[in-house]
Amino acid sequence: MPKAESPRDQAFMVSVRDIARKPGAHKPHARTLPAPAVLGTEVIGVPEGSDLVLNLSLESVSEGIWVSGTVTAEAVGECARCLDEVTEQVVAPVQGLFVYPDARAGDSGDEADVYDFDGENLDLEEAIRDALVTALPFVPLCDPDCPGLCDQCGARLADDPKHHHDVVDPRWAALDALIDKEALTDKKEN
Ligand SMILES: [Zn+2]
Ligand SMILES: [Zn+2]
Structure with missing residues (x-):
């Protein structure tokens, strides 16, 4: 088992020795942890060190520990249209089965929401990461x-709804004329 590199990595570890191998036993797991690095996509993500609020329930089942609940975080990204900063509260549903080493089925390796653990401690980071990344908006x-x-000058149209350009920049007009002429020439040649 790889050693935790820093105390923050250990923050996602939960001991389940008290409920493991006791199907039906369960306990709540509620806490606020600092977000790990690179949690999100290219366009939006949860800033490193910001709060991840875990509100989970850990339940002992025959194959392992069933984890369910929510993780709440504030994601920061960029508006896909105007590039302004976007801040969005994300409440991501978490569901995952942590399987005992001796209960692993041969084909469960690729299954979503199934995680391995040593039978005593869960590492919730991957499950929380999966839940949050799935819940973030694509756009x-x-x-x-x-x-x-504005496609001509880059002005933000929400700030100036009446914004428009009457006069086309003469350099662009000249280029447009040139392109039209070339298109005509191409047609004639064909
Ligand atoms: Zn926008
Ligand atoms: Zn403009």
Whole structure:
């Protein structure tokens, strides 16, 4: 078993010696832990060290320990349309089965939400990571109706709903004309 590298890694460890091998026995597991590094996707994630609020129940079942409940955290990302900072409260459902070393079925290795443990201590980090990453939005938005940025000057349209450009930049107009001409020439050649 790999040794924990820092006290923070151990924060996710829970001893279940008191309920292991006693099907039906259970206990609550509620605490607030600092988020580990790199918890999220490229567009949104939970900042390292911010609060992860665990509200879990650990239940002894015949194959191991069934963990269920929620983890609540604040995710910070970037609006996919206007690039403003987005802060979102995430309440992720956690469900996972920690299987005793001697109860592992040959084909359970790839199963989602099934984790190995040594029979005495659960390491909840992977289960919590899986739950949170699944619950994060794929496309974070500052507002569902965010109008995004002006495609000509990059202005944030939500700040200036009447924003528009009457005059097309002459350099772009010249380029457009050139492209049109080329398109026409191509057509003639074909
Ligand atoms: Zn936005
Ligand atoms: Zn503009």
